[in-house]
Amino acid sequence: MTCLLPHLRAVSVDRVESDGLSVTLFVRSSAQVAGCSGCGAQSSRVHARYQRMLADAPSAGRRTRVVVTVRRFKCDSPACALSTFSEQVPHLTTPFARRTPVLTEALVAIALALAGRAGARLATTLGMPCGRDLLIKMIRALPAPEAPAVKVLGVDDFAIRRRHTYNTILIDMATHRPIDVLPDREAATLAAWLVEHPGVEVVCRDRGGAYAESARTGAPDAIQVADRFHLWQNLCEAVGKTVNSHYHYHCLRVQAERATPEPEPTPEPVPAAVLAPEPALPPRPEQRLAIRTRERFEAVQSRLAAGMSRAAVGRELNLDQQTVRRFADATTLAELLVKCENRVTKLDSYREQVHALWNAGVTDAAVITERIRPLGFTGSVQIVRRYLRAFRIPGTSCSRPDPARRRAAPSGPMIPKPRKISRWILSHPDHLDHDETLEIKDLLTRCEHLHRLDGHARSFAAIMTGRRGTEITDWIERVEADDLPALHTFATGLRRDLAAVTNGLSLEHNSGAVEGAVTRAKALKRQCYGRANFDLLRLRILLTH
Structure with a gap:
């Protein structure tokens, strides 16, 4: 028995009952004396007996209960304020508890991993039924660990509610474990934490100015390290903007038109009356996203020219400040339209085959879709139909387009x-x-x-x-x-x-462990949807890792 149930080694089992769904063990303490809970003096004088029913960890998937016959002893110490006290069985009972320590540890582990509803469902399936509120209460009853001394500190923020509420997570880069969570991302909060926890030698952070100011104020002797990932991410954004601007203007398109060779005659040429003269780049109908972008750009620029502030423009147009900034910082509309007009689609790798079929007289989008599927195309016929819309001459029926009223597709290599x-x-x-x-x-x-x-x-x-x-x-x-x-x-x-x-760019430190901790913190936050108060989320982040 003690090998299978080591927490029962201090009791004697009187009998075991089972109804097929649950198991009940009737036990009593095998000790002759007990220590007083008030003064610690040992006593062997039994005053009374009563029974306690404790929920225990499941046995073979069945619910288990332990009925303990508890003795109440008299305390013989005249200096003790207690006249009687109840015995506590080691590893089995604790004052006022209705669960064994083994079951409590199992429920706490489930609560930290899955939180309320999901944890309650799993616990019930495993034979430890409990409510979601109990699991949340058990997490909040746990003591928060003390922040250890750290030399290399990682700092980053994560959103509780994007653009409204943020928390700051602190990571010990030596162990890659979170050591604390701060209720905001203000410079003063982190600076105060650094003053209370001296000894930080290196601070790994992102490019944000608030954390830089915090490190200078709270740990002036610490070395600040900008994360290489964020540096490369910023470079990628700059490269993307440069490519977009040169893609929209004449740099690539004009050169591509000059480099496009004359199309060779096909074995079965299509009559000239059927195909209109081939343009280098057929004009596309303006998309709804492009129309909205154009209208917003004109609205933002006109209001800024009239002397309104960016905040006032955002309030009047009901736009976020980041959106207003994007339209305000754009020098021309072309910078904004290039992303709208050149979105990546599943058809991009097969445009040359589509053009060849179109110029050969195949104008049915469904047929073209079936022709390019063996090449690996996984999109729908609607993608092909929307793409071919730019080559049809307006005025024809949308459901039954006229094959004769169409433009030629570009025959050269696609940019x-x-x-x-x-x-x-x-x-x-x-x-x-x-x-x-x-x-x-x-x-x-x-x-x-x-x-x-x-x-x-x-x-x-x-x-x-x-x-x-x-x-x-x-x-x-x-x-x-x-x-x-x-x-x-x-x-x-x-x-x-x-x-x-x-x-x-010189030291070995980076914020990779911090980004991983932020990802895990976001997952824990989503598990606590509706209950993610700061105290609960902080305990889960610090105790789950």
């Missing part, structure tokens, strides 16, 4: 979309296949700005992967001397936080 071009520029050359390598070389030769952008991106990658942070100043100067506005903004941000950036 990759900006997102793909950005990916090629930001990828290591060894990670590109032969066709991608040839295509990106051809694109870079068409535009001198993109060629220089590719060189800057690869030199920054070499500095980052080789931890040559001392070279970042020279890189910033080369970028500032070049004509790439998006990279100028990125370089200005690097110069503003140059010391932390240099440390991030």
Whole structure:
């Protein structure tokens, strides 16, 4: 019995009853004396007996209850305030508890892992039925661990309610475990924590200015390290903006039109009356997203020109401040439309085959879809039908379009979309296949700005992967001397936080463990939907890892 149920080694089992669904054990203590709960004196004088019913961990998947015959002893110490006391069986009973410590530990583990509703369902399935409120109460009853001394500290924030409420998580980078959670992301809160916990030598953070100010105030001797992931992410954004601007203007499209060879005659040419003259780039009907973007750009720019503040514009147009900032900072509408008009779709890799079928006289979208499915196309016929809409002459029936009233599709090679071009520029050359390598070389030769952008991106990658942070100043100067506005903004941000950036590109520290902890914290927050108060969420984050 003690091998299977070690928490019952201090009792004697009188009998066991079972009804097929549950098991009941009747036990009594085997000790002859008991210690007083008031003074600790040992006593053997029994005053009375009574029974306690405790829920225990399940046995073979069945609910288990332990009925304990408890003795009440008389205390012989004249200095004790208690005249009688009840005995406590080690590892089995605790004062006023209705569960054994084994069951309590199991329920606490379930509560920390799954929280309320999900934890209650799992506990009931395992033979430990309880309510969700009980599990939440058990979490809140746990003591919060003390923050240990830490030398390398990771800091990051996560949203409780996006753009409204944020918390700050602190990570010991040596153990990758969270050591504390702060109720906001204000600089004063983190600075006060650093003052209360001296000894921090390195602070790993993102590019946010609040945490930089906190580290300077609360730990002035600590080394600040900007995370390499965020540095690379900021560079990717700058590269994407540059590619978008040059994609929309003449750099790539005009060069592509000049490089497009004359189409060779097909074995079965389509009559000239059927096909209209082939344009280099057929005009597409303006999409709803493009129309909305155009209207918002005009509305924001007109109100700013009239002297309204950005906050007033956001209130009048019912737009978020980030949306107003995006439209206000855009110099032209083209910068905003390029993302609307060049979204990535499942048809992008098969556009040349679609154009060839269209020019050969196959105008039914369903037939074209079936022709390209063996090539790997997994989209629906609606994607193909919407794409072909740009080649049909307006005025024809939408349900039964006239094959004769159509434009010719481009017969030359298609220009990759900006997102793909950005990916090629930001990828290591060894990670590109032969066709991608040839295509990106051809694109870079068409535009001198993109060629220089590719060189800057690869030199920054070499500095980052080789931890040559001392070279970042020279890189910033080369970028500032070049004509790439998006990279100028990125370089200005690097110069503003140059010391932390240099440390991030030189030292081995990074915020990878912090980002992983933030991901786990968000999962715990979603499990506590409706109950994610700060005290409950903080305990789950600190005790679950």
